[in-house]
Amino acid sequence: MASRAKATIFDIAREAGVSKSTVSLVLQGSGLIRPETASKVRKAIEDVGYVYNRGAANLRKAHSNVIGMVINDLTNPFFAELAVGMERVFQSAGIVPFIANTAENPVRQEEVLKSLMEQGVAGLIVSPARGTTPGAFRRIETAGLPVVFAMRRLPESRIPVIAPDNHRGAYLATAHLIGKGHRRLVFFGGSSDLVVYHERLGGFREACETLGIADRDALVVEGETSRRGGIACLETALAMAEPPTAALCFNDAVAFGAMLALRKRRLEPGADFAIVGFDDVAEAEHYMPALTSVAVDSAGLGERAAHVMLKMIQSRTTRAEDHIGAVNLVVRESCGPDRRTRNRNAGLGGAA
Amino acid sequence: MASRAKATIFDIAREAGVSKSTVSLVLQGSGLIRPETASKVRKAIEDVGYVYNRGAANLRKAHSNVIGMVINDLTNPFFAELAVGMERVFQSAGIVPFIANTAENPVRQEEVLKSLMEQGVAGLIVSPARGTTPGAFRRIETAGLPVVFAMRRLPESRIPVIAPDNHRGAYLATAHLIGKGHRRLVFFGGSSDLVVYHERLGGFREACETLGIADRDALVVEGETSRRGGIACLETALAMAEPPTAALCFNDAVAFGAMLALRKRRLEPGADFAIVGFDDVAEAEHYMPALTSVAVDSAGLGERAAHVMLKMIQSRTTRAEDHIGAVNLVVRESCGPDRRTRNRNAGLGGAA
DNA sequence: GCCTATAAATGGAACGTTCCAATAAATCAA
């Protein structure tokens, strides 16, 4: 429908009876142009249906205004919220973040990273896929492109990290369980290829140790970090000779799975077996029973990551401080009343 | 750490002792180059830490290999799945989709669209934000850029649409409710600025009419399309002089909210009040009680949308057929047993 | 009226690619 070849600043220039340089200046909002000229040009821009070619512009300008966000699992609302947090701050800085999903696949991640770089992004915020190899970011580092990791870190990397205090979160949750009178606990889900797993498991172990739970009463059942994984973990745990009575779950998805499996066995989460989740996704509050979970404020971490990135770009550095976000345990119903004074009224009214 | 100025094909050419044209050919995988020369060049590429500048290339090439996906609400797993479906097919076509979130905000959408165009995308897949104005896509249409709408349509637009059969889904769900013996029904959530709302409500009304429910027994309570909205809808409905006994909800989020509100009143979803959701998000299956819902296969629709886009690009057209995806009602527990033979065992074992 | 200072607009080179036309080298037919 429109004129075939797409319009350029030359077309605008002809239309408005000025030079291409003038058009360029108007496009950049330079104050050097006489207002009447500027509006003449702006009219011409409308008339010819011009769309700015940022690729061409970036050829001369040092930096683009796009930032890439690489997310390992978009379908997990937890990560989606991270993305939303980042977007909020980028938007107000006039930057458009492009999100790409790696679906937890390192090969895909490689492609995505490559594509983003070729596109000339100004920086990258990455929640690395599980199993990312140590060298995966070398290319990017040598290119001098600012990168920050969000939520997850890589074992030996020097790239700044924005993440929640997983160790402390796990510690708090475990202490809560022990405080409720549980003496034989289990950690559900996750596997050792994930740094986060070690952090959370570390917190669990430290709490057990500090608060007088013997090593043989601090169990671990690895598993998928999904509802399905949680179901499997619970089955495994209850099949033990001497089953635990409470579980700290790697994340909320695992916790939901575990609660589901309890229900299948006619056991009441909270009353018969205590469950704590991790991440505190929106759903946790609305579950039956409402899930006690460690809140990590992912949107807040996303905002933080975006701010750090902005600062890095501005000061043209590739270094920044790590930021460990505060966590807090939000107590709801899934751990029931104290184990010592245990009774059967698993009521509906919950804690805030 | 690396050499300051970023490497170009000239640097590679010097390093490998060939001309820039040869390097360009190698980059494009042309078969015209002698294999030994090619590998010499490839080595040089590694050595200088080259990153391809797609912006520069696009200056000459007609089309880029990036496609923009504009999503109205990333935190809704329903839309996230749509994105994942699209990604699957683009990936195998060697195309990298960039996702941008509009957070249901038309102004933001405008910005995002503009930015994507400036970036020189080859096409756009859009789930338009609520309240998108008719003219919002005129710019893009006159630019001759292929666009497809996913999940949602705009009232008077000629842009092809990939969406589920909302009308039929609502019809099926309503018929199910009526089949269970309900005689006074309500439609929960949504508002009339959404085309989808009209489609679903239309199905609800048609079923009522066809199956002998009087107009005054087919109620409507508008509301937010969220859990919170669902809670409010249920309160409103039960406060009526003659309350309904079953609800078709605009989407699953509303349904979850309604069930929650029932529970708060010590009513059992299914036994005391029947609920059907729409979209069949993953969570529906795992809820207590499991939610009966209309499955729309969003990932499948995403794949479909991507295919259509690919075809449009390939045949350089801006037109395509609409595609209305099949839906099916998946019956679980939230409508309980038949109302006529009603009893109180709201058991756990559910239908597949 | 002339000179200088300021404001507004412009031409040209550069950015990193692709692609065409041209060249150089190798192979073949006679």
Add this chain to the structure above:
DNA sequence: TTGATTTATTGGAACGTTCCATTTATAGGC
């Protein structure tokens, strides 16, 4: 050997911007 053909390689002109150095127009001071 020569010319024709094929195979590899190359220089140069685009592509659509920005930005610097100029030029041109306008105003101010005397």
